Amino acid sequence: MDEKRGRFEAQVLPHLDAAYRFACCLSSPQSDADDILQEAILRAFRGFDTLRGTQVKAWLLAIVRNCYLTALKQQQKRAFVPLPEEDDGQDGHAIISTTPDPEGDSIRRDEGRTLDRLMAALPEEHREILVLREIEDMGYREIAQVTNVPIGTVMSRLARARASLKTQWEKEVAGEARAVR
Amino acid sequence: MQCVETLRVQAYFDSEVDAVSAADIERHIEHCAECGAHLRNLEGTRVMIRNDLTYSRAPPQLRARVLRALRKEETALAARSAKADKPGRLVDRSGWFQSSFWLGALGGAGATAIAATALFFVLSVSSNTRLLNDVLGAHVRSLMPSHLIDVVSTDHHTVKPWFAGHTDVSPVVANFEQQSYKLIGGRADYLDHQRSAVVVYQHGQHVINVFSWAAGAGSLPRDTTRSGYHMAFWKQGDLAYCAVSDTGWDELLGLVHLMRSAGTHDARE
Numbered sequence A: 001m002d003e004k005r006g007r008f009e010a011q012v013l014p015h016l017d018a019a020y021r022f023a024c025c026l027s028s029p030q031s032d033a034d035d036i037l038q039e040a041i042l043r044a045f046r047g048f049d050t051l052r053g054t055q056v057k058a059w060l061l062a063i064v065r066n067c068y069l070t071a072l073k074q075q076q077k078r079a080f081v082p083l084p085e086e087d088d089g090q091d092g093h094a095i096i097s098t099t100p101d102p103e104g105d106s107i108r109r110d111e112g113r114t115l116d117r118l119m120a121a122l123p124e125e126h127r128e129i130l131v132l133r134e135i136e137d138m139g140y141r142e143i144a145q146v147t148n149v150p151i152g153t154v155m156s157r158l159a160r161a162r163a164s165l166k167t168q169w170e171k172e173v174a175g176e177a178r179a180v181r
Numbered sequence B: 001m002q003c004v005e006t007l008r009v010q011a012y013f014d015s016e017v018d019a020v021s022a023a024d025i026e027r028h029i030e031h032c033a034e035c036g037a038h039l040r041n042l043e044g045t046r047v048m049i050r051n052d053l054t055y056s057r058a059p060p061q062l063r064a065r066v067l068r069a070l071r072k073e074e075t076a077l078a079a080r081s082a083k084a085d086k087p088g089r090l091v092d093r094s095g096w097f098q099s100s101f102w103l104g105a106l107g108g109a110g111a112t113a114i115a116a117t118a119l120f121f122v123l124s125v126s127s128n129t130r131l132l133n134d135v136l137g138a139h140v141r142s143l144m145p146s147h148l149i150d151v152v153s154t155d156h157h158t159v160k161p162w163f164a165g166h167t168d169v170s171p172v173v174a175n176f177e178q179q180s181y182k183l184i185g186g187r188a189d190y191l192d193h194q195r196s197a198v199v200v201y202q203h204g205q206h207v208i209n210v211f212s213w214a215a216g217a218g219s220l221p222r223d224t225t226r227s228g229y230h231m232a233f234w235k236q237g238d239l240a241y242c243a244v245s246d247t248g249w250d251e252l253l254g255l256v257h258l259m260r261s262a263g264t265h266d267a268r269e
Helices: A003-011 A013-026 A030-046 A056-078 A092-097 A102-109 A111-121 A124-135 A140-147 A151-180 B006-013 B019-031 B033-052 B060-084 B093-124 B126-142 B156-166 B249-268
Strands: B182-191 B194-203 B206-214 B224-226 B229-236 B239-245
Touching (some): A003 A013, A003 A030, A003 B060, A013 A030, A013 A056, A030 A056, A030 B060, A056 A140, A111 A124, A111 A151, A111 B033, A124 A140, A124 A151, A124 B033, A140 A151, A151 B006, A151 B033, B006 B019, B019 B033, B126 B206, B126 B224, B126 B229, B126 B239, B182 B206, B194 B249, B206 B249, B229 B249, B239 B249
Antiparallel strands (some): B182 B194, B194 B206, B206 B239, B224 B229
């Protein structure tokens, strides 16, 4: 194995799961997250020689985020092209799978699922900052590096994100209580 | 609501303030009911997210796909830079680009074939592979928030007896802090159908998990690197050990050496 790839695997790949979670947090559907992760790892490898300092995880997640933004731009360009009519029939299974079903309902009461859903419904900048802080356990400086905003913005955005998630959670709990009655 | 200190309370909660400010904020919280409630809310939200949010890891197929792409990229980059070293490339730029593309593509295909062959051999040694995967999985799981340590102690007289009650084995436990491997605690993990004991060390910024379980008759996997984590295996007494970390090989083997010599010392006593 090349020496560069050896170093890359030792320093960067331990953060592959974090990069994957972050890609999932930013994008849906799943296949997009997979592509973004792969593209980000390749970009990271190409730019590995320019990496200075020890905050490898923040560096990698910033690349993931850039890849996501690039993919998003491309998608928006494509979005102007209307899909052919007949494709709708083939996509029928996708429509069916999103309709509510009794089993799904009961699973959705599960707290984890509820929280996943609430997180997914948050604005992207709130969702990403909560994941970076609470799941990836990053400091303000690292979060600022990943999200490309000043630390002051990190602080205020984090406060809003936390408050917003808490409000949504309380609404959800109140709604469930009414449903039981 | 909105006490002016809200953001500072949050920074305190996130451990982003120095000791002097922290003391200052703590005094404030004692008097400000609003900020006290705010702090509890922050804690509640954190616990909720850390406990209930689905914590996913890159699926093995995706990991394999990314590693394949990486090997391809490596070959392509190498081909490109080898070509770039030759003089006259500026004159014939398009030709240079195209041939380097094909070199890269062919090299990539070769790398894929080699990787596939290697994968086949790895798969055919399936029991050791499962062990490798289990240890790696346990190591990665341990790095998730609040999964690392069951018993927090830098004292081997605390950690070793704890294992007696919680695991099936009694491994070598010693604090090598002077050699910069600090014992930080122990954990029980299910591995190879046993309750294995895990001794957790800190070396610089890196965590090193040392797994131990009752050794079977078969041979252990060879030392290897998986997904960026180095894994060193050895047998000592009746136990099999595996040290796992993202630290460098030399650092990891340094700890292995210390543990082996501590083990022989133990046996003589």
